Each structure stands twice: as C-alpha cells, then as structure tokens.
Amino acid sequence: MQNIPVIDFQAFSHGGLAAIDQAALVEACEDHGFFLLTNHGCDRQIAQVFAAAAEFFALPRERKTAVYRDAENPLGYYDRELTKQRRDQKEVFDFKAGGHISKNPLRHARWPAQPEAFRPALTGFFAAFTDLSEATMRMVLAGLGLPAEAVESTMAKGFGVAHTSAARLNFYPAKDPVPADERDAVTPLGDMALHHHTDPGAITLLLQDDCGGLQAHSRAHGWIDVPPVPGAIVVNIGDILQVWTNDRCSAGVHRVVPITSPSGRFSIPFFYQPKVDAIVEPWLAAAETPRYRAFSWQEYIRGRVTDNFSDIGEEDIQIERYKVA
Numbered sequence: 001m002q003n004i005p006v007i008d009f010q011a012f013s014h015g016g017l018a019a020i021d022q023a024a025l026v027e028a029c030e031d032h033g034f035f036l037l038t039n040h041g042c043d044r045q046i047a048q049v050f051a052a053a054a055e056f057f058a059l060p061r062e063r064k065t066a067v068y069r070d071a072e073n074p075l076g077y078y079d080r081e082l083t084k085q086r087r088d089q090k091e092v093f094d095f096k097a098g099g100h101i102s103k104n105p106l107r108h109a110r111w112p113a114q115p116e117a118f119r120p121a122l123t124g125f126f127a128a129f130t131d132l133s134e135a136t137m138r139m140v141l142a143g144l145g146l147p148a149e150a151v152e153s154t155m156a157k158g159f160g161v162a163h164t165s166a167a168r169l170n171f172y173p174a175k176d177p178v179p180a181d182e183r184d185a186v187t188p189l190g191d192m193a194l195h196h197h198t199d200p201g202a203i204t205l206l207l208q209d210d211c212g213g214l215q216a217h218s219r220a221h222g223w224i225d226v227p228p229v230p231g232a233i234v235v236n237i238g239d240i241l242q243v244w245t246n247d248r249c250s251a252g253v254h255r256v257v258p259i260t261s262p263s264g265r266f267s268i269p270f271f272y273q274p275k276v277d278a279i280v281e282p283w284l285a286a287a288e289t290p291r292y293r294a295f296s297w298q299e300y301i302r303g304r305v306t307d308n309f310s311d312i313g314e315e316d317i318q319i320e321r322y323k324v325a
Helices: 008-021 021-030 043-057 061-065 118-143 148-160 179-185 240-245 295-310
Strands: 007-010 034-038 077-078 091-095 166-172 194-197 203-208 214-218 223-227 232-235 252-257 263-273
Touching: 007 008, 007 091, 008 118, 021 034, 021 118, 021 194, 021 203, 043 118, 043 166, 043 203, 043 263, 118 203, 118 232, 118 263
Parallel strands: 007 034
Antiparallel strands: 034 232, 077 091, 091 166, 166 263, 194 252, 203 232, 203 263, 214 223, 214 252
C-alpha cells in the first residue's frame, strides 16, 4: 500500500490526533488524496448495502431500467455514464436518502419495488455514512492544523442538515453493459472501466470489494494501486477541499482499470458534499494569496453532473475554471 496510510478511526475517536499517524495522513492529503479508514463501526450497514447492490444488479435488465435516470433527474439506474467524454464500463444506481434532496420535485430518489430489503439497506447506509463523513471531515481538518473553532465554523457554514451528499452503487461487469443492438447510438466504450477523474465534493467514503482495480495518481509516484483491505473504507479528497485549502490538499485523481474477473467488481461511494447554497472559496492564512475565486457549489455540481449523462462537446467543469490568473 505504497503511500496510502491506514487510519484507525476508533483510536482517533478515543485519543485524538496523538493516537494516529498525523504526518502520514497529511502527506497523503497533500500528495494523492487517499487514505484508508478502519475500525469505523459501520460493518453491519456495509454488509447490508453490498448484499442489496449484488441483488439489484443481478435483476433482469427491464427491472433495472424501470428506475432509469434521465436528463432531468440524475437519480436512479444508468448503464452508459461518461467520464472525460469516454464511456465507462459500469452500471450505476444513484440515490439520496437524507440531507437536501432538491427543490425540484422531479429530482427524487427512484426506488425499485424489489428487492424488498433494497431501500432500507440503502437508507441505513446513507444515514450511517453521513455521520461518519462528518466525523472524518473533522479529523482531516484537525489533522491539517485548523483550530477547533475553525473546524466548527467550517462544518456549520459548509454542511449542516442541508448538505447535498449523494451515494451510488457501482457494478463493473467484465463486458459492455449496453446491449449490442443499442451501442450504435451511444459513445463507444473507453479503455478503462472508469476513466480518470476527481470527485467534486469535500471527501468521498468508498467501499470496494476484493476484486481490485482502483488506482490513485500520486504526484511523487504516478499511478499507484489502492488495494482492497478487509473492513477498510477508502477515503479520498474531493475538489472542494482542494479549493478550501488553496491547493494544499490534492483532490484524488483516480481510475479503475479494465475488469477481467467474470464476476465483475462492486464499489459503493458516498460523496460528502456542501449544502446547496454554499459559496466555495479558499481559507487564507495571513499574507496568503488566493488561487481560486469564490464560486457557487450549486453551479459547480450542476456542471459536473450534466456531462455524466451525455456528451455536451466539452469536458465537465473542473476547479481550474475558477483559478485566479
């Protein structure tokens, strides 16, 4: 696990920063944006959501497409998502089960009628990972050296009950998920199961099975594996934390290499995202120059989501758009 530290969350909860390797945590946040979280207390919810994901993706295609996403509503099932204008080799189910869903009544979570345990498993996972994301975010901010009052201010201004966090189920089959008779109408399959990108929010908590294939890009070492570790949650830094820290932290560039296992690969990310009306801008120390201008989180996430659904002729919005010249 080259340069990807393992952080014992229970140790931090009981002993604070002195109980973990703070230097390794900070180095990871600054280099490639990835670390692993163990002893997090969410084993039951993780087992339930993995079981629900396996059962859902094994359904006949017509049962899955009954909750198909569309241009107006990014929630539901989809099998032809684009990353960097290239089609990924995966099926997804996007959902929200708490926080700020949307003022748009069309943007509601689409729940399949079956499996019966599907919705309870996903809502339980969403609630547990909302709490864990908040606690992990506090740990990262404290590890970066923010005083306690600054951590509390950041959490209150950036998140709260109106956070816009989202989650998804991913299944990477060993073959193209789009039926052969529909492929002429869609973007050709790319050369990765998931093409390189960063996540738009503050942090992402990711579950992955034991298949492997996830890679992170290190400034020092290039592409490195993020291997599965039983019971561990993968945490990666998102775009918003990179902006907040004025480029001290690196939003984790990551990809999934082609999957060859006949059984495919499952992963489940929880995207911890700011509240809907948050204005994003760097926190500045004395005499520090901002590298980004202020921008609206709502504007940013809308631009990121749109390009996932269809090719709009250009890459989706990136934080570089807001760089100060």
